[in-house]
Amino acid sequence: MTAVHGKGGRGRKAPRWWRSQSRARRVVWAMLMSVSLVAAMITVGTRGAAAPGPKCPKDSGLTFATGDDVSKGSFRRDMVAIWNGRNPPGKQVTVMELPEHTDDVRAAMVSKAQAGSCAFDILAIDVAWVTEFARHGYVREIRLRPEERALFLGKPLGTGFVDGRQYAVPFYTDAQLLFSRSDLPPARTPAELTSLASRHKLAAQLGDYEGGTVNILQAMSAHGAKINDGDEIVLDEPGNARLALEALHRLRQMLRNNALAGPAEDMDEEASLMAFENRAAGYMLSWPSFFHRLAASPSMLDEDGDPMLRVTPVPGAGVLGGSDLAISSTSAKYAEAREFIMFLAGAEIQERLFACSGYAPVLKSVYDVYRTAPRTCEDLPWLEKPSPTPAAGDDIELPDITAGQLSRFAAAIRSAVEAAVARPPATHYATFSEVFRDCTRRVIVNELAPEELDFGRFADALRAALDGRRYDEDPCRVPQ
Numbered sequence: 001m002t003a004v005h006g007k008g009g010r011g012r013k014a015p016r017w018w019r020s021q022s023r024a025r026r027v028v029w030a031m032l033m034s035v036s037l038v039a040a041m042i043t044v045g046t047r048g049a050a051a052p053g054p055k056c057p058k059d060s061g062l063t064f065a066t067g068d069d070v071s072k073g074s075f076r077r078d079m080v081a082i083w084n085g086r087n088p089p090g091k092q093v094t095v096m097e098l099p100e101h102t103d104d105v106r107a108a109m110v111s112k113a114q115a116g117s118c119a120f121d122i123l124a125i126d127v128a129w130v131t132e133f134a135r136h137g138y139v140r141e142i143r144l145r146p147e148e149r150a151l152f153l154g155k156p157l158g159t160g161f162v163d164g165r166q167y168a169v170p171f172y173t174d175a176q177l178l179f180s181r182s183d184l185p186p187a188r189t190p191a192e193l194t195s196l197a198s199r200h201k202l203a204a205q206l207g208d209y210e211g212g213t214v215n216i217l218q219a220m221s222a223h224g225a226k227i228n229d230g231d232e233i234v235l236d237e238p239g240n241a242r243l244a245l246e247a248l249h250r251l252r253q254m255l256r257n258n259a260l261a262g263p264a265e266d267m268d269e270e271a272s273l274m275a276f277e278n279r280a281a282g283y284m285l286s287w288p289s290f291f292h293r294l295a296a297s298p299s300m301l302d303e304d305g306d307p308m309l310r311v312t313p314v315p316g317a318g319v320l321g322g323s324d325l326a327i328s329s330t331s332a333k334y335a336e337a338r339e340f341i342m343f344l345a346g347a348e349i350q351e352r353l354f355a356c357s358g359y360a361p362v363l364k365s366v367y368d369v370y371r372t373a374p375r376t377c378e379d380l381p382w383l384e385k386p387s388p389t390p391a392a393g394d395d396i397e398l399p400d401i402t403a404g405q406l407s408r409f410a411a412a413i414r415s416a417v418e419a420a421v422a423r424p425p426a427t428h429y430a431t432f433s434e435v436f437r438d439c440t441r442r443v444i445v446n447e448l449a450p451e452e453l454d455f456g457r458f459a460d461a462l463r464a465a466l467d468g469r470r471y472d473e474d475p476c477r478v479p480q
Contacts, residue, residue, distance in 0.1 A: 055118065056118035056330050056331065056332040057118065057332065058332040058333060059090060060090070061089065061090065061091065061092035061093060061094060062091065062092070062093045062094070062121040062122060062333060062336055062337060062340060063093070063094050063096055063119060063120050063121050063122070064080065064093050064094065064095050064096065064120075064121070064122045064124070064340070065096050065098060065108075065109060065112075065119070065120040065122070065123050065124065066095065066096070066097060066098065066105075066123075066124035066323075067097065067098055067099075067102065067105045067124065067323075068097050068098075068099075075352060075353060075356040075357040076353060076357065076359070077095060079344065079349050079352065079353065080093050080095050082349075083340060083343055090336070091336050091339075091340070093122075093340060096119075096120070102126055102209065102210045102211070103209050103210055103430075105126075106125075106126065106129055106430065109123055109125065109133075109138070110138070113133070113136070113138035113328070113329075113330075116330055117330065118330050118331075118332075120328045120330075120331070121327065121328055121331040121333055121336075121337050122325060122326070122327060122328070122331075122337050122340060122341060123138075123139065123325070123326045123327075123328060124171055124323045124324070124325055125139075125168065125323065125324055125325075125326055126210070126321070126322075126323060126324075127156075127159035127160075127170075127174075127320065127321060127322045127323065127324055127423075128210070128321075128423045128429050128433075129429065129430075130159055130160055130162060130167060130168050130324055130326070130425075131162050131425045131426055131427055131429065132426070132427050132428065132429055132430070133167070133168075133326060134162040134163070134165070134167040134168075135162065135163070135427045136427065137329055138328070138329060139167050139168065139326035139327060139328060139329055140167070140326075140327050140328075140329045140331075140334070141165045141166065141167055142160075142166050142167065142168065142169055142326070142327060142338060142341070143166065144166050144169070148342075149166075151363055151364065151365065152170060152345075152362050152363060152364070153170075153173065153362055153363070153364060153367075153414075153417065155173070155320060155417060155418070155420065155422070156170035156173040156320075156322055156362045156417070157169075157170055157362070158422075159320070159322065159324055159422070160324045160326070162425070167326060168324035168325060168326040169324060169325045169326075169341050169342070169345050170322060170323075170324050170325075170345065170362035171322070171323045171324060171325045171344055171345065171362070172289075172322055172323055172353065172359040172360050172361070172362060173320070173321070173322040173360045173361070173362050173413075173417050174287050174288060174289075174320070174321030174322040174323075174360055174417075175288075175313070175314075175318040175319070175320055175321065175360070175413065175416035175417045175419070175420040176214070176215075176218055176285050176286065176287065176314045176318035176319060176321075176416065176420075177285075177286065177287070177288060177291075177311050177312065177313060177314065177318075177412060177413070177416055178193070178283060178284070178285060178311070178312050178313070178314045178315065179276060179283065179284040179285075179286060179290070179291075179294065179309065179310070179311055180282060180283045180284070180310045180312075181282055181300070181308050181309065181310065182307075182308040182309070182310045183302070183308055184196065184200055184282045184283070186310065186312065187283065187312075187315055188315060189315050189316075190219075190222045190223060190250075190315045190316050192315065193283065193315050194250060194254065194259070196282070196283060197254060197259040197260065197283060198254075198257060198259045199282075200281070200282030200283060201258075201259060201260065201261045201275075201280065201281040201282060201283070202254070202259060202260055202261065202281055202282075202283045202284070202285070203260075203261040203264075203267070203271075203272035203273075203275040203276045203280070203281035203283070203284040203285070203286075204260060204261075204264060204267065204272060204284070204285045205264075205267050205268055205269055205271075205272055205285070205286075206251070206255075206260075206264050206265050206266075206267060206441065206444060207265065207266050207267055207268050208266075208437060208441065209268065210433060211268055211269060212437055212441065213423075213433045213436055213437050214319045214321065214423075215285060216247075216248075216251070216436070216437070216440045216441070216444070217319050217421075217423065217436075218285070218314060218316075218317075218318050218319045219247040219248075219250065219251055220243070220244045220247045220248075221316060221317045221318070221319065221421050222247070222314065222315060222316025222317060223243045223244070223246050223247040223250075223316070224243045224316075225239075225240045225241075225243035225244035225246075225247060226240050227240070227244070227424075228423075228424045230424075230425065231424055231425055231426055231466060233424075233459050233462045233463045233466070234459075235455060235458070235459045235462065236455045236456050236458070236459035236460075241455040244455070245450055245453065245455075248440055248443045248444060248450060248453075249443075249450050251444045252443060252444050252445075252446065252450065255444060255445065255446075256446070261275040261276075261280050261281035265441070265444070265445050269286055269287065269290070272284055272285070272286055273286065273290055273293070273294070276294070277294065277297055277299050277300075278299065279299060285314060287321065288358055288359065288360040288409070288413050289357070289358050289359055289360075290358070291309075291311060291358040291409055292356075292357055292358040292401065293358075294309055295307065295309055295400075295401045295405065296400065296401070307402075307405065311408070311409055311412050312412055313412055313415045313416035313419060314416065317419050317420060317421050318416050318419065318420045318421075319420055319421055319422075319423065320417065320420035320421065320422045320423070321420075322360070322362075325341040325344060325345065327341070345362065345363070347363055347365050347366060350362065350363050350366050351366050351369065351375075351380065352377070352380060354366060354370075354406075354410070355375060355376060355377045355379075355380060355406060356377035356380075358409075360413045360417065361410075361413075366410075367410055367413075367414050370406055370407050370409075370410035370411075371407065371410070371411065374403040374404070374406050374407040374410070375403060375406075376401060376402065376403050376406065377401070379403070424466060426466045427468065428465060428466055428467065428468040429466075431465040431466075431468060431470070432462055432465040432466050434465070435461050435462055435465040435470070435475055436462060436465075438475065438476065439453060439458050439461075439475060439476035442476060448476060448477065452476075452477045453476055453477060454476065454477045454478055457475065457476070457477065457478060458475060458476055461475030461476075
């Protein structure tokens, strides 16, 4: 990556040499740059829909690369088993689960893509990676008919749309939720959550990984700060900088005052779940996929055995997450891969993944069902037995979750998704995330005083990161 330094203003201002040119010369330069841009776009478009390499086999089954299935009962694997039971050997899908952490999953997929490997046909990728994977040519375009597009919630579908083309189809969506026990007061505002956490503790993820980025972005958004407008960084605008600093100061104080279940600066989702389940924290920020595990936990029942798990949208705005399904540009089985993707994104599977595992649906119709006539996992018709797992109602252990709980859960998810803010859609999002965490976590863990964070410099470093460049000096403050 190219190192950069110095301080600039908002956005990417025209350079001085351009402003010094006459109008006629500017027209000539603009024409030349337009020709270059068109050529570049043609090249990127060709790479994004690249033909498979000749070495990749066409007559074998499909390989589905995904992160670890953390849901209760691992029903996602059962859905693949249902597909395999309906299809001939040439369409059989093998699930390849990659390392647990989001960052490690991305690294494994990128490594294979850069090597031109035939290891994967279908990829389940974090919504924050879609732009990177599309522009680098790791995945190919998936054409959706208008009637197919109309089935999906708008925000989740939009995560797979890059440069005017659909490169991924939503598998499940995500927006942070606030989990709490019903014997504690509800938190309706960020201020109320801070106050309640001082008495009952909050489990959150502030570790040095993507989960930490999301939680810090959420804290800033909840305070009204705007980090980006599309792919433009606006964090250094006066109002945004002030509100973002207030959010960082709040997290810093909560950490110092032991209002966060610890060690919060190193926590990931599993550690947060353990703290909440063990009642080391009365509140938890996390994702919908943990609902079923908690709802089935004895620690979430009162003395009479009644459920006491409460789930609401986070106070303020959360951050849009989720997983999209894409087809590897090296796969020789586009038609079969697309068919499998639309199977997983279909109503039959989406309802099962929600009711049985807690994955947040991407289809409007599923939310309509759970608003008007909710059904539990046991109530769903099981047309086939997922092999080798028995069908629901036999000897598989199902969480004891009521239709009413699922109805309220679905409503909380939809409200959270509709209010959620998106992370910057960028080819070099991973670099942005690293730089963002570097500066903000240093303030939170007391390595950098809040007043030392130079928002102009920080915002410029984030702009450079979105372009794949790094500062050669401290991106957080002016060197002494």
